[in-house]
Amino acid sequence: MWPNEFDYARAGSVDEALSLIGDEGKFLAGGHSLLPVMKLRLAAPEQLVDIGGIDSLRGISADGGLTIGATTTHAEIAASADVQAMCAGLASACGQVGDQAVRNFGTIGGNIAHADPASDPPTVLVACGATIHIQGADGSRSVSAQDFFVDLFETDLEDGELITSLSLPNCSDCQCAYVKFPHPASRYAIVGVAVCLKMDGGTCAQADIAVGGATVKAVKCGGAEAALTGSTLDDAAISAAAEAVKADIGDWLAGDIAYPESYRQQMAGVFLRRAIAAATG
Amino acid sequence: MQVSMTVNGVAHEADVDPRTLLVHFLREALDLTGTKIGCDTSQCGACTVHLNGKVLKSCTLLAVQADGCEVTTIEGLAEAGEHHPMQTAFWENHGLQCGYCTPGMIMASAAFVRDNPGASEAEIRHYLEGNICRCTGYHNIVKAVKQVADAAAAT
Numbered sequence: 001m002w003p004n005e006f007d008y009a010r011a012g013s014v015d016e017a018l019s020l021i022g023d024e025g026k027f028l029a030g031g032h033s034l035l036p037v038m039k040l041r042l043a044a045p046e047q048l049v050d051i052g053g054i055d056s057l058r059g060i061s062a063d064g065g066l067t068i069g070a071t072t073t074h075a076e077i078a079a080s081a082d083v084q085a086m087c088a089g090l091a092s093a094c095g096q097v098g099d100q101a102v103r104n105f106g107t108i109g110g111n112i113a114h115a116d117p118a119s120d121p122p123t124v125l126v127a128c129g130a131t132i133h134i135q136g137a138d139g140s141r142s143v144s145a146q147d148f149f150v151d152l153f154e155t156d157l158e159d160g161e162l163i164t165s166l167s168l169p170n171c172s173d174c175q176c177a178y179v180k181f182p183h184p185a186s187r188y189a190i191v192g193v194a195v196c197l198k199m200d201g202g203t204c205a206q207a208d209i210a211v212g213g214a215t216v217k218a219v220k221c222g223g224a225e226a227a228l229t230g231s232t233l234d235d236a237a238i239s240a241a242a243e244a245v246k247a248d249i250g251d252w253l254a255g256d257i258a259y260p261e262s263y264r265q266q267m268a269g270v271f272l273r274r275a276i277a278a279a280t281g
Numbered sequence: 282m283q284v285s286m287t288v289n290g291v292a293h294e295a296d297v298d299p300r301t302l303l304v305h306f307l308r309e310a311l312d313l314t315g316t317k318i319g320c321d322t323s324q325c326g327a328c329t330v331h332l333n334g335k336v337l338k339s340c341t342l343l344a345v346q347a348d349g350c351e352v353t354t355i356e357g358l359a360e361a362g363e364h365h366p367m368q369t370a371f372w373e374n375h376g377l378q379c380g381y382c383t384p385g386m387i388m389a390s391a392a393f394v395r396d397n398p399g400a401s402e403a404e405i406r407h408y409l410e411g412n413i414c415r416c417t418g419y420h421n422i423v424k425a426v427k428q429v430a431d432a433a434a435a436t
Binding site: 001002003004005006007008010028031032035036039040048050052075098099100101102104105186187 | 282298299300302305321322323324326329332335336337338341342343345346348389393408410411412
């Protein structure tokens with residue numbers, strides 16, 4: 001399949017990329033979300049500005065927290081010792097995207113710009129309080145992952161704006177995990193649950209939880225978090241959280257003929273239990 | 282758009298339409314038809330090649346994105362007339378039925394064993410999730426890859 005015709009330009013710097021991008025243009029890095037939708041004619045940008053060669057957009061640095069360049073690939077994030085230590089859930093989620101060939105070239109910036117509700121990393125980014133750093137012609141701004149994901153395939157990103165990096169707090173002292181129920185054919189998440197638990201002795205001092213796959217976007221789950229916070233993660237607290245998570249995602253449910261909304265909602269409770277077990281196990 | 286890349290050790294330059302996918306460039310401009318087009322949606326792995334040593338589904342990259350890169354296709358895997366060990370293992374274990382997925386399977390598996398000598402059967406099966414054999418002939422494919430992985434661990 002061939003995409004529609006477009007003009008192609010290669011940018012050597014962020015400033016050059018921002019000066020090149022036109023009204024109907026898109027930025028191209030790995031292209032592993034953008035090119036498939038262009039081939040299927042679900043998108044037809046008139047211009048692609050290739051940012052794949054801009055070194056400053058790529059790489060992982062760990063200095064207090066994590067900073068991940070927008071064109072860092074899923075494979076690089078999954079294999080990073082810093083990410084594994086400081087946000088184990090994100091390393092796990094990035095290691096579950098597509099397959100090795102897709103992870104080798106698909107980038108984290110492209111992933112979140114595409115905002116596929118069944119993708120894995122957004123769920124962890126929302127749970128773990130990531131910040132998305134964005135640059136546009138009028139300057140730069142930062143937005144929380146929770147506010148960045150607006151709706152189905154819809155983000156806070158304006159036309160002509162470029163995601164430059166993501167930052168995450170250091171959660172090396174948290175119990176962090178991402179667990180998903182993969183679709184048996186596509187391996188996309190039917191339900192994906194990210195948990196990040198800060199324990200103080202045997203008590204859960206802070207719980208951060210997000211659900212994706214079952215929803216039109218990754219959703220932060222305050223009810224489930226409240227059910228776990230202050231508990232010893234005993235059976236009663238986990239059961240209460242597994243019940244509360246269904247209400248947390250109630251306004252955002254997505255479904256299809258094989259896995260309807262009600263089923264995914266039920267599975268969110270099941271997979272929250274598994275994510276807690278994986279985080280604390 | 283002018284593009285230059287080294288494919289199987291040979292430097293190529295060409296003027297391409299920007300929307301040319303790498304797989305089309307390899308098959309149609311360079312006549313390297315060993316690389317197949319299967320699903321054309323990044324799922325089946327029939328178009329797997331190596332780009333700068335990493336496995337890539339060549340239906341999901343523009344030829345212009347590979348500018349300045351080194352590409353290896355199934356035609357370039359054998360060295361000095363000798364089959365790559367993975368090609369030999371697929372031959373010895375009959376790791377194919379119709380053969381359509383074979384170039385992609387071999388390219389993916391060769392990179393995997395290079396990076397993971399001694400891989401277990403479970404790891405091989407997990408890794409090959411991005412390469413689909415529609416004949417469902419996985420048994421001998423996995424056997425072939427395991428043979429090379431075991432030999433790589435022993436050396």
